[in-house]
Amino acid sequence: MKQLNISDYPQQADRKERIVNFFMKFGTLLALGLIIVIFSLTNEQFLTYGNITDILRSISIVTLVAIGVTFSMIVGGFDLSVGSTVSLATVASGALLVWYSQELLVVLLVPLVLGALIGLINAFIVVKIRIPDLIGTLAVMYIINGVHLTYTKGYSIYGNMPMPDGSGTAPGIFIPAFQFIGQGRLFNIPFPVILMVVIVALVHLFLNYTRAGRLFYMTGGNKEAARLSGVPVNRYRTYAYVLSGVFAALAGIVLAARIGTGQVSAGDPLLMDGVAAALIGYSVFGAGKPNVIGTFIGAIIIGILLNGLTMMNVPYYAQDIIKGGILVGALALTYFRKKE
Amino acid sequence: MKQLNISDYPQQADRKERIVNFFMKFGTLLALGLIIVIFSLTNEQFLTYGNITDILRSISIVTLVAIGVTFSMIVGGFDLSVGSTVSLATVASGALLVWYSQELLVVLLVPLVLGALIGLINAFIVVKIRIPDLIGTLAVMYIINGVHLTYTKGYSIYGNMPMPDGSGTAPGIFIPAFQFIGQGRLFNIPFPVILMVVIVALVHLFLNYTRAGRLFYMTGGNKEAARLSGVPVNRYRTYAYVLSGVFAALAGIVLAARIGTGQVSAGDPLLMDGVAAALIGYSVFGAGKPNVIGTFIGAIIIGILLNGLTMMNVPYYAQDIIKGGILVGALALTYFRKKE
Amino acid sequence: TDQQPSSQSEEEASEETATEEATEEATEETSAEQTSQASDADIPAAVDKPLKIAAIMEFSTGTFASQYVSGLEAQVAKFGGEVQIYNANNDLSQMANHLQTAINQDVDGILIDHGRAEALNQGVEEALEKGIPVVTFDNDITVDGVTAISQDDYSLAWGTLKQLAQDIDGEGNIVYVWAGGFTPLERRNVIYEAFLEHYPNVEEIARFGSVSNNTALDSQNQMEAVLKKYPEEGSIDAVFAPYDEFAKGVTRAIQQAGRDEIKVYGIDLSDEDLQIMQAENSPWVTTAATDPAEVAGVQVRFLYQKIAGEETPSIYALDPSVVNVSDLPDESVTMADVGQHIEGWGSPNAARSPWMDALEAKNGQ
Amino acid sequence: MSLLQVQQLTKSFGPVNVLKQVDFSVEPGEVHALLGVNGAGKSTLVKILSGDYEKDGGNIEVDGEEVHFSSPSEAQEKGIAIVVQEVDTGLIPNLSVAENVTLDLTVSGKNSRPISWKKRKQIAADRLEKVQTPIPLNSLVEDCTLSQKQMILLARAVASDAKIIIFDEPTAPLSDHETKQLFHVIEELKAQGIGIIYISHRMQEINRIADRMTIMRDGKAVAVYETGSVSTEEVIKTMLGKQLHKADYQHRGFSEETILKIEDLQVPDTGKQINLSVRAGEIVGVAGLVGAGKSETANAIFGVTNAKGKWSVSDRNVKIKSPRHAVNAGLSFIPEERRKSGVLIDSSVQENLSLPALQNFSTAGWINRKKEHQSALQQIQELGIITSSPKALLKHLSGGNQQKVSIGKWLNHDSSVFIFDEPTKGIDVGAKNDVFRLITHLADQGKGILYFSSEFDELLQIADRILVMADGEITDEMQNQEATEARLMTAATGGNAVETAKYQRLSAAGRS
Numbered sequence A, B: 001m002k003q004l005n006i007s008d009y010p011q012q013a014d015r016k017e018r019i020v021n022f023f024m025k026f027g028t029l030l031a032l033g034l035i036i037v038i039f040s041l042t043n044e045q046f047l048t049y050g051n052i053t054d055i056l057r058s059i060s061i062v063t064l065v066a067i068g069v070t071f072s073m074i075v076g077g078f079d080l081s082v083g084s085t086v087s088l089a090t091v092a093s094g095a096l097l098v099w100y101s102q103e104l105l106v107v108l109l110v111p112l113v114l115g116a117l118i119g120l121i122n123a124f125i126v127v128k129i130r131i132p133d134l135i136g137t138l139a140v141m142y143i144i145n146g147v148h149l150t151y152t153k154g155y156s157i158y159g160n161m162p163m164p165d166g167s168g169t170a171p172g173i174f175i176p177a178f179q180f181i182g183q184g185r186l187f188n189i190p191f192p193v194i195l196m197v198v199i200v201a202l203v204h205l206f207l208n209y210t211r212a213g214r215l216f217y218m219t220g221g222n223k224e225a226a227r228l229s230g231v232p233v234n235r236y237r238t239y240a241y242v243l244s245g246v247f248a249a250l251a252g253i254v255l256a257a258r259i260g261t262g263q264v265s266a267g268d269p270l271l272m273d274g275v276a277a278a279l280i281g282y283s284v285f286g287a288g289k290p291n292v293i294g295t296f297i298g299a300i301i302i303g304i305l306l307n308g309l310t311m312m313n314v315p316y317y318a319q320d321i322i323k324g325g326i327l328v329g330a331l332a333l334t335y336f337r338k339k340e
Numbered sequence C: 001t002d003q004q005p006s007s008q009s010e011e012e013a014s015e016e017t018a019t020e021e022a023t024e025e026a027t028e029e030t031s032a033e034q035t036s037q038a039s040d041a042d043i044p045a046a047v048d049k050p051l052k053i054a055a056i057m058e059f060s061t062g063t064f065a066s067q068y069v070s071g072l073e074a075q076v077a078k079f080g081g082e083v084q085i086y087n088a089n090n091d092l093s094q095m096a097n098h099l100q101t102a103i104n105q106d107v108d109g110i111l112i113d114h115g116r117a118e119a120l121n122q123g124v125e126e127a128l129e130k131g132i133p134v135v136t137f138d139n140d141i142t143v144d145g146v147t148a149i150s151q152d153d154y155s156l157a158w159g160t161l162k163q164l165a166q167d168i169d170g171e172g173n174i175v176y177v178w179a180g181g182f183t184p185l186e187r188r189n190v191i192y193e194a195f196l197e198h199y200p201n202v203e204e205i206a207r208f209g210s211v212s213n214n215t216a217l218d219s220q221n222q223m224e225a226v227l228k229k230y231p232e233e234g235s236i237d238a239v240f241a242p243y244d245e246f247a248k249g250v251t252r253a254i255q256q257a258g259r260d261e262i263k264v265y266g267i268d269l270s271d272e273d274l275q276i277m278q279a280e281n282s283p284w285v286t287t288a289a290t291d292p293a294e295v296a297g298v299q300v301r302f303l304y305q306k307i308a309g310e311e312t313p314s315i316y317a318l319d320p321s322v323v324n325v326s327d328l329p330d331e332s333v334t335m336a337d338v339g340q341h342i343e344g345w346g347s348p349n350a351a352r353s354p355w356m357d358a359l360e361a362k363n364g365q
Numbered sequence D: 001m002s003l004l005q006v007q008q009l010t011k012s013f014g015p016v017n018v019l020k021q022v023d024f025s026v027e028p029g030e031v032h033a034l035l036g037v038n039g040a041g042k043s044t045l046v047k048i049l050s051g052d053y054e055k056d057g058g059n060i061e062v063d064g065e066e067v068h069f070s071s072p073s074e075a076q077e078k079g080i081a082i083v084v085q086e087v088d089t090g091l092i093p094n095l096s097v098a099e100n101v102t103l104d105l106t107v108s109g110k111n112s113r114p115i116s117w118k119k120r121k122q123i124a125a126d127r128l129e130k131v132q133t134p135i136p137l138n139s140l141v142e143d144c145t146l147s148q149k150q151m152i153l154l155a156r157a158v159a160s161d162a163k164i165i166i167f168d169e170p171t172a173p174l175s176d177h178e179t180k181q182l183f184h185v186i187e188e189l190k191a192q193g194i195g196i197i198y199i200s201h202r203m204q205e206i207n208r209i210a211d212r213m214t215i216m217r218d219g220k221a222v223a224v225y226e227t228g229s230v231s232t233e234e235v236i237k238t239m240l241g242k243q244l245h246k247a248d249y250q251h252r253g254f255s256e257e258t259i260l261k262i263e264d265l266q267v268p269d270t271g272k273q274i275n276l277s278v279r280a281g282e283i284v285g286v287a288g289l290v291g292a293g294k295s296e297t298a299n300a301i302f303g304v305t306n307a308k309g310k311w312s313v314s315d316r317n318v319k320i321k322s323p324r325h326a327v328n329a330g331l332s333f334i335p336e337e338r339r340k341s342g343v344l345i346d347s348s349v350q351e352n353l354s355l356p357a358l359q360n361f362s363t364a365g366w367i368n369r370k371k372e373h374q375s376a377l378q379q380i381q382e383l384g385i386i387t388s389s390p391k392a393l394l395k396h397l398s399g400g401n402q403q404k405v406s407i408g409k410w411l412n413h414d415s416s417v418f419i420f421d422e423p424t425k426g427i428d429v430g431a432k433n434d435v436f437r438l439i440t441h442l443a444d445q446g447k448g449i450l451y452f453s454s455e456f457d458e459l460l461q462i463a464d465r466i467l468v469m470a471d472g473e474i475t476d477e478m479q480n481q482e483a484t485e486a487r488l489m490t491a492a493t494g495g496n497a498v499e500t501a502k503y504q505r506l507s508a509a510g511r512s
C-alpha cells in the first residue's frame, strides 16, 4: 500500500494530452537539439571542441547574471538593476587594479561587497518601502548607472591610463592573476567555463537540496503561506536581492577580466539577455518556475544562436528576431496550457 | 435615518495623518515646484518663454510614448515594446519619404497602422496565449528591433542617401510638410507642443468622461468582476495594447520629423523614460493609479530635470542619479502608506 | 536640408584639403610672428573674459570621445573659459533639445560633435541669428557662417584600407566588422564598398558587428565564432574594423585564439588602443586616426576666432594619419608623443591666432 | 493543569476592539469548539494562538509556562499547529504535494543537512496515508482540488508534534466522505492526548465531535458549556445574544409566464446536463451541499464558462457565450466570491453601481456624471448602503455593504432574471435580512430569481420553488409548501437518510 503511494499514479492522460505534455516538458530541449543539428549540418566547424568551449565561455557572463535574476524571480521578485551592477563591478575592479594597484583579494572582494550592498538597497526599497520590484529596481538601475559613470567621469579604465583628472598616468595594470579569471584555462578548459559550471551545479544543489533553497521557493510560491509556516519571508526576499547583486558583481568581475578593461556601462546589454535566459528556463522540463538548470539552458540557447548565426553570416539585427521568436515559443509552451 | 447613510462620517484623521495625506496628494507637485524654484534661482534663463517651450517640446515625444504606456497600465498590463515601435515608426516614415517619395498622408498613416499591428500582436501574445505581459512584450521588443534593423540593413535613413543595396541614390527627402510636425511653430508655439497638449487633454477627457475610458479603468481594476458585469475585458485589453502601439508610432513620427532622419534604434531610450513618467504619474494628486495628467506631469518633471541640470552643468550621468532618486521618492509617496 | 551628403562630401573632401593647406600655412606664419611680440593689449576684448562654451555631443562613450572631451576642456580652460558638455547619449532628438537649451542659456559659443544636419540645422540657424557662433565636428551641417571641421572619414577609411591592400598584396579573404546607424561608420562603409570594387581579388568572407554599450565584448564573441568557422591557418588574411571598439574586441579574440597570422586594420586611436597595438605580437597592426584631443583643440580655437570676430574657413579637414605599429618604437607610446614617430601626426598650430598665446599665458596662473 | 490557558486576552485593530479580555482553556485530549457569529473574533483568537497576530494584552500559558509569540514559528516550537480557514494561505501552489505535506520539515530543518527527496516522499506518503487520502506526490498543489488541499493541510497538522491543533472551519470545502475521514483523524488525535480547538458554524458537527464549547460574542467569551449540557437553541441564543426570530415564508403570487428556460445545458466543470425554468416573479432556489456543483452551474448559465446549451429569455432564444451576452439578454449575476468577481474594491461605490448599465448613464459615449451621481445617491438610500459618500472606495465598506453594492449594480440594468450564488455568504444577520427584502422586492416587480444556496433554511424562508442539486445534477424539485429540511437533505445527499440527520442545519449561523 505504501509503495503504491510513492510509485507514480497511473496517468490516465489520453494520447493527445500526452503529446502536449511531452512538448511542454521537452519542447525547449528539442528546440535546442534542433538548432544544434541545423548548425552542425550547415557548418562542420560548429561541433568542434574549440567552438563548444568558446560558446560556453561566451555565455559564462550572461549565465552569472541570469542566475542572479533567477534568485530574484524565485522569491517572486524582479531585479532590473543587475545590468548596472555588472557595470559598477567592472569599473570597480578596474579602478582598484589600475588606479590603486590593489591586490587580487581586494579586487575580488570590493566589487562583491558593492554588489551585496546594491542588493540590500533593492531589498530596502522593495521589501521595506514596498515599492513594486520592477519600478524600484528600475530606479536603482538609474542611480547605479549614474554613480559608476560619475566615479570614472565617463572614462573606461585600462592599464596605465592617463588619469581623468590629469594627474599623470595610472600606476596599475590588469594583473595576469586577475585576467586569468576571464581568459585563463585549466586542463584546456577556459576558467570562466569551469567557474560557471561549478556555480550552476552548486546553485542547483543549493536550491533543491538545502533548507534555505527550499525556503526561497516557498517564499516565492506563496509569501503569506510561507510566513505562516514560520519562514522569515522578508529576510529571504532580502537574501535573494543580495544574491542577485552578488552574482551580478561576480559577472562584472569576470567581464572585466575577460576584456581587460573597466568598461563603463558594459553591463547594460546583459540585463535583457539575462532575463531572457531565466525566462526561457521556465519552460525547460516544464518546470513552470525559475530554476537554475533551465536558466543555464536558456543561456546556452542564446549563446548558441549568436555563435551559429554569426557563423552563418546572419546580421546581428536579424538575430534579434530569432531570439524574440525563441522566447515567444518557449513562453507559449509554458503558459498556453495554463489557459483557464 | 436614511439620510444618515449618506452623510459624511466624521473624519477622525488626526493632524499627523492629515499632513501625511497632504504629502501623498501633493508631494510630487511640491517637488516639481521646488525644482522649478531652485532652477530659476540658479539660472535666470530658466524661466524664459523660449526655455519653457523648449522643455515642453523636448518632452513631447516621451509624453506620447508615456501615454501609450499609461493605457497598457490602466488595463493592468505593461508594454515593453513601445521603444522598438517608436524606432520602427521612425524608420518607416523615413523609408516612405526617402525611398518611396510618398505623400504626407501615406507617410503618416502607414506607421500608425504598423503601430496598431504591433499592438495586435502584443494583445495576441498577452491576451490570447496568456504569456505574462512583461515577458511577452519583451520578446516582441526583440523581434521589432530586429525587423526594423533588417529592413534598413542597419542604416539610418536620410534624404537622398545612397541606397543600402547600392542601387544609386534614394529619390526622396524629408519634405517640409513632414518636418513641420517636429520642427514647425504655430503662433510661436512649437507644433509638437500643441500636438502633445491637445492629445493629453483629449485622452484625459476620454479616460474620465467617456464610457470606453471608464471601461478601460474597470478592466484594470478587476478583470474578473468587470467581465462578470458584461464588460468585454479581452477586447478592452486588446484596445489598450493597440492604443499603446499607435501612440508609440505617433511618437516615432514626431521623432522622425524632429530629427529629419529615420534613425535606427532611435526609440530605445524612450522606453525607460516613458515608463518612469507614467509611474511618477501614479503619485500625482495621490491618484495611486495610472492617469494621463499624472503621466504628463511625470514627463515634465523628467524634462525639467534634464534641462535644468544640464544648464547647471551637471554631467548627464550624474543626472541619472537624480532621476532615480526622484523616482524612488515619488514611488515611496505612493506606496509607503499602503503598508498594512 | 535637401542636400546630397554623399556626393557633395566627396567634393568637399578635395576642396577641404586645399583649404586646409592654405589655412595651415597662414596660421603657421602668424603664429611664428606672434610669439615674439605677444602682449595683453592684443587680446580682442570679446574673448578677454571667462566665456561660456557649450559642447553638444551625440555620444560620449568610448575612449575617443573621452579624450575629445578632455581636449575641449583643456583648451577652453587655457583660454580661461568654461565648457558645458551636453551629452545626448546617442539620441538625436535629445541632441536637438540640448542645442536649444544651450541657445536659451545665451552661451558665448557652441561646439557640435557628430549628429545630423536634418536634426540640428534649425537650432544652428537660430544660434547664428542670436549671434552665437557655431563650430561643428564630423557632421553634415552646412549652414552659412558655420565652420565645419572634420576628421574626414573617407580619408580615414581609405588610409587604412590602402595599407591593408598593400599588406595582403591585393588578394585574399577579409572579415568586415560594421554596423549602420552612425554617420561616421556609414561614410567609412562608402569607401569600403569602393575598395571591394577596386580590388576584385579581395573577398569579404564574413561580416558582423553591432554597437551597444559593450561593443568590444560583442565583437569579441562574434569574432570567435568566425574564427571557429575558418579554423585553418591562412583562411583569413585580415580584418577591417573601422571603429576602435570593434578593433579591440577582434584583436582580443584573435590573440586568445592564437591566430596571430590574421592582421587587424582599424580606425581611431586612443591611449588604450595604443597599448593594445603595441602589445607583443598584437594582430592590430594599422589604424588610421586623428588625435581626438587635437580635433577638440582646433575646434575650440576656431570658435574663439569667431568670437573674436576673425575670418574662419567654412570647412577645415584635419589630415588623418595612418599609424603602423612598425613605425612606433618598442617602448610604449602615449597619444601625446605619437607625433614624434608618425609623420604628419597632429598640427598643434592649426587655427592659432597671435593673441592666443597671450590669452593662455594670462589664464595660466 | 490545562494544556492551554488563555487569560484576559485583548486585541484591537486600530480603534476596533476585536478581543475583549477573553478567557479560554483547552485540556489534553479534549476537542474544544469555538462558536460565534461572523466577526465574533474566533479567527482572531486562534491567529494569536498560532503566532500570526501579536496579542495586545493578557497572557497565554502552554503547559503552565507563559509564552509570547511574535511569529508563527515560535508558536510551532511551543507545539501549536493550525489548519487555517483559507486553505490557500497554507500551501505553496507551485511546489509538489510531497513538499507541501512535509513543509514543516523544511522550515524546521537544519541548514547544513541536505534534503533527501526519497525520504521526503516516503514521509509524505505515510502522512497522507494517516488521513486516508492518497494524492499523487509529484503533482503540483495548484493542480489539486480544494478538498485535496484541505487534506494536505490536515496531514501536515496531524504529523506535527503539536500538543494543540487548531482547526478553523475545516469542513467547509470537504465532502461528506472526507468529513468522516477528518472526524476519524480527530478521534485518533484525541486518543493521543492532543488538545484540539475546533471552529465551525455547523452545530451538528459540534455536537458530534466536541467535548466542550466556548461561545464568543462581540469579542468576549460569554459562556463555556459541556457538549450536551445545554440545548442547541440555548447555544444559538447565547451566540446571538437574543432569541432568533425567523421570518417565515410568505406565499406570493406570480405569473405563469416563463421568463428563463434553460435546456440541455452542458456544464463544463461537472460534465452534467441541466434543465430548468423560472417564471416571472418567481424565486427559484437551488439547494445543494457544498461541492454539489451549484457555482459551476450558475457560472455556466451566465456564460462565465463556455457552456453549450439552449437559453431562452422571455420566450426569445438567445446564445450566451460570455457574460456580455448574458447581460445583453437580460440576465444579472451576483457571484459567490464577492471580492474576487463581484465588485471592484479599488473603485468607488458610484463606479461600481453604474458599471453594468453604463449605457444608461451616457449619451454618445459620454458619461453623464451628474446622472450617475444622482442615481448612486438614490440607490445608496434605497438599499441602505452605509458609506461616507458615493465616491468612497468600495474597499472601505464592510462586507455586507459590499454585497449590497454587488446586487445594487444590477438594479440600473433592465434585466429580467437575477441569479444569486450564495448571496448571504459571510454577511451578518441584519445584512442578510436586507438582502432578502431586496430579493423579494425584485420578485414582486416581476423579475425571475434563481437563488443558489447551501443554507437550506434560507431557501425555505425565501424560495417559492426549490430544486435540489447533488453531484452536478438536479435530483429533486418541490414547491415551498412541500419542502422540509429533511426532504432537502435527503435529495442533496443522494437519498441517504442516515447522512441526512447529520446535516440538520441551524439558521443564522451563516458561514464565512
Ligand SMILES: Nc1ncnc2c1ncn2[C@@H]1O[C@H](COP(=O)(O)OP(=O)(O)OP(=O)(O)O)[C@@H](O)[C@H]1O
Residues within 6 Å of the ligand: D013, D016, D018, D036, D037, D038, D039, D040, D041, D042, D043, D044, D045, D426, D511, D512
Ligand atoms: N487585520 C484586521 N484588521 C482590522 N480588522 C480585522 C482584522 N482581522 C479581523 N478584523 C475584524 O475583527 C473582527 C473579528 O474577525 P474574525 O475573523 O476573528 O471573526 P470570526 O469570528 O473568525 O468570523 P467568521 O465566522 O466570519 O470567520 C471582525 O469584525 C473583523 O472585521
Ligand SMILES: Nc1ncnc2c1ncn2[C@@H]1O[C@H](COP(=O)(O)OP(=O)(O)OP(=O)(O)O)[C@@H](O)[C@H]1O
Residues within 6 Å of the ligand: D143, D144, D145, D146, D147, D173, D288, D289, D290, D291, D292, D293, D294, D295, D296, D336, D422, D453, D454
Ligand atoms: N480544484 C479546486 N481548487 C480550488 N477551489 C475549488 C476546486 N474545486 C472546487 N473548488 C471550489 O470549491 C467550492 C465548492 O465547489 P462547487 O462550486 O462545485 O460547489 P458549490 O455547490 O458551488 O458549493 P458552494 O458554493 O456551497 O461552495 C467552490 O467554491 C469551488 O470554486
Ligand SMILES: [Mg+2]
Residues within 6 Å of the ligand: D042, D043, D044, D085, D512
Ligand atoms: Mg473566521
Ligand SMILES: [Mg+2]
Residues within 6 Å of the ligand: D294, D295, D296, D336, D421, D422
Ligand atoms: Mg458555490
